[in-house]
C-alpha cells in the first residue's frame with residue numbers, strides 16, 4: 001500500500017524520514033510496504049465504494065479468500081517459470097512443515113475456492129469480484145510495491161466472447177468512474193492448446209537463430225517459456241521481437257473466430273483498443289484473449305506500468321482438478337489508480353455534520369457523557385465530542401467548527417440536579433432538559449428545527 005509515496009504530496013512520510021527521531025526508532029515498516037492514513041484513506045475508500053457500485057450494477061458477488069495459500073497453488077497455475085512464482089512469491093515453510101505463500105494474485109485463489117466450495121453448482125456463469133491486499137517480492141519503485149491492493153472481477157463457467165468483452169467493459173467503465181484521463185487498452189489473443197504449440201515452434205526457430213542478441217533472461221525464457229520473450233522490455237530483445245512471427249497468423253479457426261467476436265463487441269461498445277501482437281502477459285494460465293489497460297503517460301511522455309490486466313483462462317479450473325470451466329477475468333492495481341486520481345480533482349462526499357455535540361465539565365459530567373453518547377448512538381443521532389478537552393470554551397468552539405446543531409452542556413451542577421443544558425448552536429438559546437429524558441428531548445428539538 002502506498003499511497004503517500006506515490007504522489008508528489010507526501011509531506012508526512014518525508015518529514016518523518018528526515019526526522020532524527022525516525023533514525024532512533026527501533027522498528028520501521030518493512031521495505032515495499034506502507035502505512036495508509038489521512039487523505040490517502042479517503043482515496044482508498046472512494047475507490048472501493050466505486051468498485052462496489054460497479055460490481056453491484058453488473059451483478060458480481062463479492063468473494064474474500066485467505067491471504068495465505070499453499071504455494072503449490074500458484075506454482076501449478078500462475079506457473080513455475082513465471083516471474084511471480086520464480087522471483088516474487090513470499091513463500092515459506094510453517095512450523096508444521098506446510099509450504100505456504102502470501103497470495104501474489106487472486107485468480108488461482110478464486111479458482112481453488114470455486115472448486116472447494118462447490119460453486120460450480122451455482123447458476124453459471126458465476127460472476128465474482130474482490131478487493132484486497134496481495135504480496136510480491138519486487139524491487140520497490142514508483143507504482144511497484146511488495147504489498148499492494150487489487151480490485152478484480154472474474155467470470156467462471158462461460159466461453160462466450162461477450163464475457164471477455166463484458167470484463168473489458170466493466171474495467172473501462174471503472175477507470176472512467178475514477179475520472180482517469182487518457183486510458184488506453186492493448187489487446188491480443190494468445191490462442192489455445194491447439195494452435196499455440198505451432199506458433200511456439202515457429203517463434204523458437206526464429207529466436208534460436210538470434211539468441212546472441214537476446215538478454216540472458218530471454219535465453220532462459222527461450223527454453224522455458226518462449227512467448228515471454230515477446231514481453232521483454234530490453235532494447236536488444238525488442239529489436240529482435242519486432243521481426244518475429246506474430247501469433248495472430250497462427251490462431252486456429254476457433255481462436256480466430258473468438259478473437260474477432262471480442263473485437264466486434266468492443267467496437268459495438270465503442271471501446272477503442274490497440275491490437276498488440278506482443279502482449280502475452282506473464283502468467284501461465286491464459287488462453288485466447290489477453291489485455292492490459294494503461295493510464296496517462298508520465299512527464300517524459302513514457303507509458304507507465306499497466307493499471308490493470310487480465311484475460312481468458314479456460315484451463316485453470318481443470319488444472320486444479322475441476323471439470324472443463326472456461327473463465328475470464330481482470331485485476332486492477334489500486335495504488336496505481338490512486339496515484340493517477342491524485343492528478344485529477346476528485347471530489348469526496350463530505351461527511352454529514354453531527355446533530356449534537358456533548359460538552360462536559362468535571363469528572364462526574366464526563367462519566368455521564370459517556371452514557372449519553374451511548375444512548376444517542378442507539379437512537380441513531382449523530383454525535384461529536386471532545387472528551388479530551390476540559391475547557392467549555394474550547395469544546396463549544398469545536399462544536400461550532402464541526403457544524404453541530406445543538407450542544408448538550410453537562411457540568412457538575414447539572415449532573416447533581418439531574419439536568420442538562422441543550423444549546424441551539426445557531427441562535428444561542430439554551431433550554432434545561434431532564435437528564436433521564438435527554439434523548440427524547442433532543443429528538444423533539446431536532447424535529448422542531450426541521
Ligand code: HAM
Pocket residue numbers: 104105106107136138143144145146147148149150152153154306307308309310311312313328329330331332333334335336
Ligand atoms: P497482474 O497483471 O499480475 O494480473 O496484476 C494486475 C494489476 O495489479 C497490475 O496491472 C498492477 O496494476 C497491479 N500490480 C501488480 N503488481 C503490483 C505491484 N508490485 N505493485 C503495485 N501494483 C501491482 C493479475 O494479478 C491477474 N490475476 C489478473 C487476472 C484476473 N487475470 C484474470 N483474472
